[in-house]
Amino acid sequence: MKELDHALKLQAYVDGELPDREARAMAESLKRDERQQALHDGLRSIKALLRDNELELPVPETREFYWSQIQRGIAAEPVQRASGAGLLSGWLRWLVPVGATALLCVYWLWPTAGRSGSASGLLVGHEIETPLAETTSFAFRSESAAMTVVWVETRGLHNLASGE
Amino acid sequence: MSTLIRPTFWAWVLLGLGWAGFDPVQAQEGEVDLLAQLVWATDGAKPTGKDLKEVDAATRDKLRGVFRWKGYFEIARKEFKVAATGMARVRMSSKCEIEVEQLGKETFEVKLFGEGKMVVKKRQTLQSGELLVLAGDDKNDTAWFVVIRLHKP
Amino acid sequence: MSAKLDYAAADDRVLVQVAQRGDVAAFEELVARHRDKVYSRAFSMLRHEQEALDVSQEAWIKAWQRLGQFQQESSFTTWVTRIVINLCLDQLRRRKRGQAESVEELEEESGGVERYLPVVVGNPSEGLERSELRKRIDEALGRLSVEHRTALVLLEFEELEYKEIAERMKCSLGTVMSRIFYARRKLAALLRDMKREDYQ
Numbered sequence: 001m002k003e004l005d006h007a008l009k010l011q012a013y014v015d016g017e018l019p020d021r022e023a024r025a026m027a028e029s030l031k032r033d034e035r036q037q038a039l040h041d042g043l044r045s046i047k048a049l050l051r052d053n054e055l056e057l058p059v060p061e062t063r064e065f066y067w068s069q070i071q072r073g074i075a076a077e078p079v080q081r082a083s084g085a086g087l088l089s090g091w092l093r094w095l096v097p098v099g100a101t102a103l104l105c106v107y108w109l110w111p112t113a114g115r116s117g118s119a120s121g122l123l124v125g126h127e128i129e130t131p132l133a134e135t136t137s138f139a140f141r142s143e144s145a146a147m148t149v150v151w152v153e154t155r156g157l158h159n160l161a162s163g164e
Numbered sequence: 165m166s167t168l169i170r171p172t173f174w175a176w177v178l179l180g181l182g183w184a185g186f187d188p189v190q191a192q193e194g195e196v197d198l199l200a201q202l203v204w205a206t207d208g209a210k211p212t213g214k215d216l217k218e219v220d221a222a223t224r225d226k227l228r229g230v231f232r233w234k235g236y237f238e239i240a241r242k243e244f245k246v247a248a249t250g251m252a253r254v255r256m257s258s259k260c261e262i263e264v265e266q267l268g269k270e271t272f273e274v275k276l277f278g279e280g281k282m283v284v285k286k287r288q289t290l291q292s293g294e295l296l297v298l299a300g301d302d303k304n305d306t307a308w309f310v311v312i313r314l315h316k317p
Numbered sequence: 318m319s320a321k322l323d324y325a326a327a328d329d330r331v332l333v334q335v336a337q338r339g340d341v342a343a344f345e346e347l348v349a350r351h352r353d354k355v356y357s358r359a360f361s362m363l364r365h366e367q368e369a370l371d372v373s374q375e376a377w378i379k380a381w382q383r384l385g386q387f388q389q390e391s392s393f394t395t396w397v398t399r400i401v402i403n404l405c406l407d408q409l410r411r412r413k414r415g416q417a418e419s420v421e422e423l424e425e426e427s428g429g430v431e432r433y434l435p436v437v438v439g440n441p442s443e444g445l446e447r448s449e450l451r452k453r454i455d456e457a458l459g460r461l462s463v464e465h466r467t468a469l470v471l472l473e474f475e476e477l478e479y480k481e482i483a484e485r486m487k488c489s490l491g492t493v494m495s496r497i498f499y500a501r502r503k504l505a506a507l508l509r510d511m512k513r514e515d516y517q
Contacts, residue, residue, distance in 0.1 A: 004495075004498075007498060008491075008494045008495065008498055011494065011497065011498050011501075012479070012494065015472065015479070015497075017478065017479050042505065043501060046501050046504060046505050047473065047501075049454065049508075050454065050469065050473040050474075050504075051473055053447070053450055053451045053454050054357065054361070054451070054473075054474050055357060055361075055451045055452065055454070055455040056353050056354060056357045057353065057356060057357045057360055058353050058356075059352050059353055059356045059370070059373070060366060060370070061370065063349055063352075066348075066352060066370075066374070067345055067348060067349070069374050070348060070374050070377045070378055070381075071341070071345075073374065073375070073377075073378035074341070074378055074381050074382075077378060077382060078382070127285075127286070127287045128284065128285065128286050128287075129284065129285040129286075130283065130284050130285075131282055131285075132281060132282075132283060135283060135284070137284050138334075138338055139286070140330075140331050140334040140335060141330065141331070141334070142229065142230050142327065142328055142330070142331045143328055143330060144229060144328045145226045145229040145230055145295070146226075146293055146294050146295060147226055147229075147230060147294070147295040147296075147297055148288060148294070148295070148296050148297065149230065149297045149299060149320075150284060150286050150296075150297070150298045150299070151299055151300060151320045152276070152283055152284050152298065152299065152300040153300065153301070154278075154283060154300065228323070228326070229323070229326050230322060230323060230326065230327060230331065231320070231321055231322060231323055232321045232322065232323040233321060299320070305321075307320075307321065
């Protein structure tokens with residue numbers, strides 16, 4: 001049993017699960033014990049073998065057919081926008097209107113909060129304001145292009161480029 | 165007298181070092197040079213009768229990396245400076261203006277005006293090589309882009 | 318949305334952001350990009366083609382429903398494979414409920430015959446193409462017990478820590494460690510046997 005415990009500890013060392021101090025002690029003891037060193041090498045090689053060699057199987061269906069089944073599922077089930085709304089019960093039901101009122105108070109009393117029309121929530125911390133009622137916007141970032149895009153959707157705002 | 169102890173040698177060295185450390189983007193304390201381009205994107209051919217040129221290859225490739233329009237034409241190209249905690253308003257076309265304010269190091273607030281009304285305001289950090297693109301649909305499945313970046317004149 | 322994004326060229330982060338706004342086409346691109354990975358992970362655990370297909374599709378539906386909660390703190394693939402892993406674990410639990418305990422399972426915690434096997438792999442990749450080696454490893458994984466295989470897949474493919482594996486498999490840390498140990502021993506023995514067969 002003691003031998004198994006030691007083997008499991010050695011395995012934890014190989015898997016990077018030992019605290020630093022114990023890992024250092026294990027590294028030292030390995031230098032002195034050939035049998036343990038052999039077990040260590042075996043564990044390490046099987047670990048490396050698995051890590052680099054996961055089989056990637058192609059889905060045995062066409063892209064269109066596979067997607068069509070997902071699409072049906074998406075259409076059938078509602079999107080969970082807020083977590084836990086369906087689980088509210090008892091006193092928690094009271095918390096919603098009270099919390100909402102509190103939030104509204106903060107919204108109106110805070111000098112700058114919530115004055116941004118239909119600001120996009122996609123890029124948190126990158127404030128966007130679209131003050132016109134008929135305008136919405138959303139932002140996204142492409143790391144590969146090192147580019148932040150704010151896409152503005154508005155009725156009547158055309159010909160900005162041509163100036164016609 | 166050896167070369168190393170000649171005063172003129174050291175004067176040249178200091179001048180060289182000073183020159184190497186000179187950053188045209190930061191010409192004055194906190195002042196930055198920016199470039200804004202107004203770009204029109206289309207899948208169609210280049211419109212006749214208009215003096216349009218294709219946008220530079222670097223900008224086109226960046227836009228093509230994200231969007232699917234085939235052609236990107238430069239309508240206007242404006243180089244301008246914004247002082248530290250200062251602001252600049254730049255006319256991109258008769259209908260489109262931008263206002264760029266420097267809020268702090270590398271942080272800007274950009275406002276886009278269409279026909280005099282503020283359409284969108286965005287706060288953004290901009291570092292060398294980074295692009296801020298304000299964009300939207302135009303008529304007939306075309307689009308406009310205002311591309312803003314730090315610039316070394 | 319009419320931003321006419323080039324979905325094929327856009328990186329995952331952009332697609333996620335756009336899909337979070339309800340753009341199904343952006344989500345479809347994500348599915349197309351990562352469907353093999355998600356299906357493979359399901360197959361690694363379930364070893365059943367139809368079940369793996371069903372579970373992988375269910376994972377994508379769940380991913381769409383929960384996309385609003387994904388804050389992009391990890392990569393999209395990590396996030397979506399976590400969903401499929403959880404569904405596989407549920408599926409394995411359902412399967413187990415329907416089966417009587419086998420001798421193999423009774424020997425599970427003690428390691429059975431693997432207990433006496435050395436962890437000596439030799440070099441199973443010697444003389445093998447990478448794709449052949451991968452097939453061989455997959456075949457060996459398929460011959461492990463469900464518990465051994467699951468522990469190993471969660472550790473090596475999903476890169477979970479022992480503690481996380483224990484939580485997901487609803488067992489103790491010690492059980493996870495011994496399952497992994499015996500799984501490795503058996504896997505080493507299977508690979509060694511396969512290699513031996515090559516020479517015969």
